[in-house]
Amino acid sequence: MAKQERHFTITELSAFLDGQLSAQEQALCEEHLKGCEQCRQTLAELRQTVALLHALPPPVLPRSFLLSAEQATPPAAVRTFNEIRPVLPLRRVARPSYVQNALRNLSVLAAVIGLFFLLSGIFSASFTGPSGGHSTSAPALSFASQHPAPTATATPPPAAPNVAETPTVKITKPDANTHPVVQPLVFTLLQVLLAAFDLSTQQGRALTGLMLLAIGIIGFFVITRRQRS
Amino acid sequence: MSKSVRDDEELLIVRSQRGEVDAFNQLVLRYQQTVYSAVFRLLGNYDVASDVTQNTFIAAYRSIQSYRGSSSFRSWLLRIGSNMACDHWRSVHRHPVESLEELTEEDEAHSSSLLSILATKEVESNPEAMLLSQEFQGVIQQGLQQLPLDQRVAVVLCDIQRLSYEEIATTTQATLGTVRSRIARGRGRLRTYLRQHQELLPHKYRLNTDSSL
Numbered sequence: 001m002a003k004q005e006r007h008f009t010i011t012e013l014s015a016f017l018d019g020q021l022s023a024q025e026q027a028l029c030e031e032h033l034k035g036c037e038q039c040r041q042t043l044a045e046l047r048q049t050v051a052l053l054h055a056l057p058p059p060v061l062p063r064s065f066l067l068s069a070e071q072a073t074p075p076a077a078v079r080t081f082n083e084i085r086p087v088l089p090l091r092r093v094a095r096p097s098y099v100q101n102a103l104r105n106l107s108v109l110a111a112v113i114g115l116f117f118l119l120s121g122i123f124s125a126s127f128t129g130p131s132g133g134h135s136t137s138a139p140a141l142s143f144a145s146q147h148p149a150p151t152a153t154a155t156p157p158p159a160a161p162n163v164a165e166t167p168t169v170k171i172t173k174p175d176a177n178t179h180p181v182v183q184p185l186v187f188t189l190l191q192v193l194l195a196a197f198d199l200s201t202q203q204g205r206a207l208t209g210l211m212l213l214a215i216g217i218i219g220f221f222v223i224t225r226r227q228r229s
Numbered sequence: 230m231s232k233s234v235r236d237d238e239e240l241l242i243v244r245s246q247r248g249e250v251d252a253f254n255q256l257v258l259r260y261q262q263t264v265y266s267a268v269f270r271l272l273g274n275y276d277v278a279s280d281v282t283q284n285t286f287i288a289a290y291r292s293i294q295s296y297r298g299s300s301s302f303r304s305w306l307l308r309i310g311s312n313m314a315c316d317h318w319r320s321v322h323r324h325p326v327e328s329l330e331e332l333t334e335e336d337e338a339h340s341s342s343l344l345s346i347l348a349t350k351e352v353e354s355n356p357e358a359m360l361l362s363q364e365f366q367g368v369i370q371q372g373l374q375q376l377p378l379d380q381r382v383a384v385v386l387c388d389i390q391r392l393s394y395e396e397i398a399t400t401t402q403a404t405l406g407t408v409r410s411r412i413a414r415g416r417g418r419l420r421t422y423l424r425q426h427q428e429l430l431p432h433k434y435r436l437n438t439d440s441s442l
Binding site: 011012018045048054058059064067072 | 258
């Protein structure tokens, strides 16, 4: 039979010791042990090991671990964090720091790129001198050149009234400049925004740069402060 | 644990959850020996175990709102304690140079303690010395520290804290099968280690003298 040929593994014998085998396995193991000196020896050694561990006296307490009032009142931030992940208090420090470090580096990167844009915007503006004065119209123009479709329909103003007689949504969009009342406010805003951040203009570059710089710096400080707490 | 003690404990937990430090400190008094023993057996250093135990109680107090009573309070504390001990062990042993220095230091201390125990042979002849000598306790502790962390945790929780396999599974967030094999492999390794130090054992604990079932 198999029980005679096969020795029991350490795992099985250890589980047998704790009564963790199924009733059937437990019986099979007992039967095997009767005739197997080797397994009996292993089991005896495991049992002795466990007996030694049981015999270990508890170490003497070096001091009392009562909480002082100071230890009991954590900073608010720590408390909420512990409530979310209560079981692995030390690990929480290790893992998010990865993400936080990456985010912080990204912030620095954003700030550097922003600074670059800002400087390039400012410098090219000061170099070109007088042309800077026209920059208010420049973004709108460059935006128009990038998006020829809306301007194409918007440029012939005489055609507009004719088309406007058939009031469809499609038409109200192109003649944005001629009919400011009909045009949705959101669209205007979007256009202004796109024009403002247009990288092909000095103002756009400076503005984009300023925003990136601000995001980068804010991000950097927020993350650094969170890491410290 | 008797019913009245358990009710009392529940009350203390509820009061701690309301933020009463005094109530929590009564729980500390009740369990500090348990937590300290477990942490010390996992780490093998009195001072470090002391710090980790203190941090365990601080963390336990701060997260006591999350204790729902699905496991015993004792195993909940042991879970925090063993996690913190493991974190500490990993953080120290991530730096190989440090641990190497530590190891040689320990080895020297260890071998000198072996010599001293060999010199005091009367420990064995004394019938009252059934208790483990201080030195042999050190040998077992050394053996425990040689185990891989997961096996060490399983063995300490099972054979020193006497948690059930189910409790260990919850505590270590592992399956019963994993727990069973970790305990077995840990015990197996420890057995091999102790066999090499047979001569230090009191007769009662000699591995090959008693092969009866």
